[in-house]
Every structure is written in structure tokens, then in C-alpha cells.
Amino acid sequence: MKKLFAEFFGTYWLVFGGCGSALFAAGIPNLGIGFAGVALAFGLTVLTMAYAVGHISGGHFNPAVSVGLWAGGRFSAKELLPYIVSQCAGAIAAAGTLFFIWSGKTGNVIDNTQKGAFASNGYDAFSPDGYSMISCFAAEFVLTMFFLLVILGATNKFSHTKFAGIAIGLALTLIHLISIPITNTSVNPARSLSQALFTGGTPLTQVWLFWVAPIAGALVAGFIYKNLLHKEHNPE
Known part of the structure; x- marks a missing residue:
């Protein structure tokens, strides 16, 4: 239970x-933090x-991360569903507090006819800068894939794991710097779901992309790392 509470919080x-x-x-x-500030905050x-x-808990805080770690052989399948439920519950609770x-x-007042309403994600007319569904899918897929590669590499037992949190946090900052104009940045299905539930309308109908693309990217990253990059022994 401590693991699930850790994922929730x-x-x-x-x-x-x-x-x-x-x-x-x-x-x-005059005082706003802008896109760069939001990227840094994440x-x-x-x-x-x-x-x-x-x-x-391992510090997943993201269903795609849990799936990617499972695909990379670093997380148990039996813990996947409890982790994802805890992550979604934490995200929804946070969205409720924000609201x-x-x-x-x-x-x-939330205007769900406007892109980015209540920090929601979207594509086509609901993309911050008008990117198509295909472009948004590609961005979420690729960025989540590289996010998982960073996580898998930084937390490898032969890596400098004490600094893993810094590498992962900076990777997420970079991801947001790239993709806020494209999708308002998800790479995290729980984060997308929580905001879409409170926004409703089109953002809620589009939330499927922000589950499918990140999870697909995470699965590919897990496969790549496990089969092409992972070493059982210290390469030195």
C-alpha cells in the first residue's frame, strides 16, 4: 500500500x-512564467x-512509465493495474483541487470550446498551435519513447543512479519545451485524463490519443532498451 500511496501523491x-x-x-x-516556466514546473x-x-514506489507517476518499465523488464505485470489506478486517482484529485x-x-469558467481549456490536451483545432491529429500522435509517441529511454538508462544499476531524478526531471522539462505548442504536452495519460474529465466536450473525446500514443511509445522504448541497449554487466 505504501507504494500505491507514493504513486498517488x-x-x-x-x-x-x-x-x-x-x-x-x-x-x-508582465510577471507570467510562460511556456518555459510551465515546462520547468513539470x-x-x-x-x-x-x-x-x-x-x-520507483517514482513512476505516469501510466506510460509503468508500462514502459514493464516492457523493459523492470516492473512486475501484477503491479501494473494497481499503479495505474493510483496514478489516475492522484491526477484526478489534483485536478479537483485545481478546479x-x-x-x-x-x-x-471552463470553456471547453477553446483549445487548452483547463490545461487540457488536444489535436487539430484543439492543438495550441493547430497541429493535426497525426502530428500530435507522432509527437506524443516519440517524446514518450525517449522519456522512457532516459528513465531506463538513468535508473540502470550501472548508471549514476543518485542523479537519476535530475536527468528525468530535465528530460520532462525538455519534452514540454518542445511540445507545449503541439499538444499542450501529455506524455502522461493520467495527467491528460484528469484535466479532460473536468473540461469535458472535445478535449474529453480526444483524450484517447493521449493514452494510446504515450503507451505505444513507452512499449517501443521498453523493447528497444531491453533488446538493444541493456547490458547485464558493467561495460567497463
Whole structure:
């Protein structure tokens, strides 16, 4: 149970910190943190929780990460579903907290006809910069694949694992710097689901892409790492 609570709180912090920065701080005139600040916020949530609870649960905070680690031979299949449920529960709880705070300001109403509403993800007309479904799928697939390759490599027993959290957090920051204009960045099905549930409308009907593409990318990364990159013995 400690592992599941760790995943719950870790995913909660990721959604609260990352999506919260987008909702509350990105667009403040003259003082807003912008896309770069939101990207950094997502990276910092993973970095901080990796060191806070990573030693308890492995610090996945993302269904795609759990699937990718399983595909790479680093995670048990029997733990997949409990982890994913805990991650989704944490993300939804965080989105609920964000909605409670956000709705406390006069005029804050979710308009699910607008792209990026309530920090949701989307494609076509709901892509921040108007990218097609195919482009968005490709971006989410490739970026999640490389995210998992970073995670699998940085946490390998022959790597400098004490710095794994830094590498993973910076990788997620880079991913957001690349893809916020494309999809508003998911690479995390739980994060996408939580915001879409509160947004409804088209963002909710499009959330399938932000499950399928990241999980597919994670599976490919697990296969690549396990069969092409992994070494059983120290290469030195």
C-alpha cells in the first residue's frame, strides 16, 4: 500500500504543480512564467517527487512509465493495474483541487470550446498551435519513447543512479519545451485524463490519443532498451 500511496501523491504533485503553473502563473501580465516556466514546473515536480518517494514506489507517476518499465523488464505485470489506478486517482484529485482553487476567482469558467481549456490536451483545432491529429500522435509517441529511454538508462544499476531524478526531471522539462505548442504536452495519460474529465466536450473525446500514443511509445522504448541497449554487466 505504501507504494500505491507514493504513486498517488507523486502524481498528484505532478498534476498540481505542472497544470497549476499553467492555470495560475503562465499568463499573468508582465510577471507570467510562460511556456518555459510551465515546462520547468513539470520537470521540477518529477524531480522533487523522485527524491521524496521514488525510493518507495520507483517514482513512476505516469501510466506510460509503468508500462514502459514493464516492457523493459523492470516492473512486475501484477503491479501494473494497481499503479495505474493510483496514478489516475492522484491526477484526478489534483485536478479537483485545481478546479476548486481556480473557480474561486470571478470570471473563471471552463470553456471547453477553446483549445487548452483547463490545461487540457488536444489535436487539430484543439492543438495550441493547430497541429493535426497525426502530428500530435507522432509527437506524443516519440517524446514518450525517449522519456522512457532516459528513465531506463538513468535508473540502470550501472548508471549514476543518485542523479537519476535530475536527468528525468530535465528530460520532462525538455519534452514540454518542445511540445507545449503541439499538444499542450501529455506524455502522461493520467495527467491528460484528469484535466479532460473536468473540461469535458472535445478535449474529453480526444483524450484517447493521449493514452494510446504515450503507451505505444513507452512499449517501443521498453523493447528497444531491453533488446538493444541493456547490458547485464558493467561495460567497463
